[in-house]
Amino acid sequence: MDILQALPLERDDPFEPPAVLGELHGPLHRMIYADGRPGWLVTGHAEARVVLDDPRFSNTSQGAAPPIKELAPPEGLTDLVIPPGFFIAMDDPGHSRYRRLLTGHFSMRRMRLLEPRIQEIIDGLLDEIARTGAPADLVSAFALPVPSLVICELLGVPYQERSRFQATTARAVNLDSPVEERGAAGAELMGYLSELVARKRAAPGQDLISQLATGGELSHEELTGVATLLLTAGHETTANMLALGTFLLLCRPEQAELVRTDPGVAATAVEELMRYLSITHIGPIRVARADVPLAGRTIKAGETVTLSLPAVNRDPARFPDPGRFDVTREAGPQLGFGHGIHQCLGQQLARLEMRLAYPALLRRFPGLRLAVPAAEVPLRQRATIYGVAALPVTW
Template identity: 85%
Template sequence: METLKALPVEREDPFQPPALLKELPGSLHPMTYADGRLGWLVTGYAEARAVLDDPRFSNTQQGAAPPIKELAPPEGLTDLVIPPGFFIAMDDPEHSRYRKLLTGHFSMRKMRKLEPRIQEVIDGQLDEMARGGAPADLVKTFALPIPSLVICELLGVPYDERSRFQDTTARAVNLDNTVEQRGAAAGELMGYLSELVGRKRAEPGQDLLSELATGGELDHEELTGVATLLLTAGHETTANMLGLGTFLLLCHPEQADLVRTDPGVAESAVEELMRYLSVTHIGPIRVARADVPLAGQTIKAGQTVTICLPVVNRDPSRFPAPDHFDVTRQATQQLGFSHGIHQCLGQQLARLEMRLAYPALLRRFPTLRLAVPAEEVPLRPRAAIYGVAALPVTW
């Protein structure tokens, strides 16, 4: 079995996984990681679910080999330091302790109550887009503001302070920046949220951070870590899905017409967009706690395993004709929100935002189209979350 020399992230086609990864035979591949250690790359759907379900694989990232050099820690630092409250990078029981405090706030029932307000946010942003006129950058006028405003209202982050977190978040996840630059940006973001948490403790409002601040279960540092995770995850991933998803729809006008005209298509369209695009294109990453047999191989204790979602979500054994984009496909088992105990906490919020936003955009601007050739749309292949850097459109 040939060993991959590295994890490729550059895409020849903006909507397809890197060609080298698509051509790999089988579902589990030995790979040389950025620090020279041998690990594994998972490209099979069943194998990915098995890893994400198995508690023998740790999510802490301590001891993990980086799949690309940009993720490597600074020289001399062997383990990543997980901030208190940053539960996405914790194992049980610590992970469950934080998650139990938050699950009810992101339930389906809670999301249904938020739906009218989210629709107001979307309609208001479309009004601003119309007032600004064409051409426009859809990322700045639509994709980024909608999830940012929604998560700000939910958490209690003043939206007029958005420049303090949007810029720092973008710098923190941009792998073209050095580790030190990304660390400094993350430090700025946590500093801002630490200050905000202090304000919530002193003068609580009617929002999630205030409730957590006065609940007594989390200390200041823990709540700052939770706030950092929720704010970052709550807008960065959905913003990239809205931008890249609109780009894909505009390149497939017959699919865009279905989303625009058929109210019953929105739900399946979101799942298909998540499957087809897989904006989380580096990971999830796990470290084996023990020797684990998988796909006829043995993953040794201490080895790093990277799941390649763009290829996993194109596995023909799970998704027939996987390279065919079809908004009517029932792709409810796609792994874009991960799987197992670490499945995305805010997935129902993200689904709701996308289910409302795509049809509203296409109905409001029925002649929406790219303002530049598709090959000139700038991409973000070296960001932790894949997407478009800008999306010039007209109507």
């Protein structure tokens, strides 16, 4: 069995997984991590579900080997410190405690109530694009504002203060920046949310942060961590999916036409875009608590396991003809939102935003096309979430 010397990230084609992944055979592979320790890379769909669902794999960062050198702790530290409230990196019972407080706010029923307002936000941004005229950068004019406005209203973050979190978040996820700079950006973002939490405690409103602040179950530090996590995840991931997904649709005009003209296609298109693009290209990452058999091998206690979602979501054992992009493909269990108890809390919100945004954009501008050659669209190869840095378009 070949041993991978690093987690492959660089894509030769913006819409295809790294070429190295296509050369692998089997669902589980030995990989040398950035600190020299051996671990595992999972590329099989069934095996990925096992890892995400099995409590013998820890979701904390304690003891995890970094799959790329940029994720290694600063010199002198053995582990990155997880702030209070960052339940995304916790195991039970801590994880479930936070999840219980939040789940109802992101339920399907709650999302249906939000749909008219989300559509209003989308339409307003499209009006502004039309007013400003071509060319436009769809990242700054549409893909980033849509989820940012929605999550700001949901959490109670003043959107006029977006300069205090959008640029900071971008610095925090930029792998080309030293780990110290990324850490400083994260601390700056938490500082802003700490100020906001204090304001909400003093003068609560009807928003989610206010409700949590007055609920009495979370300390100031915990609520700051929860708010930081929700704000970051609530705009960064969806923004990249909206931009990269639009880029792909503009390069596949026959698929874009289906999304534009057939109302029944939107939901399957979102799942297919999530599967095909897999913007989460580093992890999820787990650490084995005990020896666990998987795919005919034994993962030893203490070993790190990284899932490659670009490969998992193209597994031919689960998805027929996985390299074909088809917005009418029957929705399968793509793992872009995770699986098991740690699956994305805001997945229904993200789905709703995309289901509304893609068709609305394509209907409003039926002549939408790239304003530069596809090869000139700048990619976010070196970011924790894959996407495009800008998407110049005209119509």
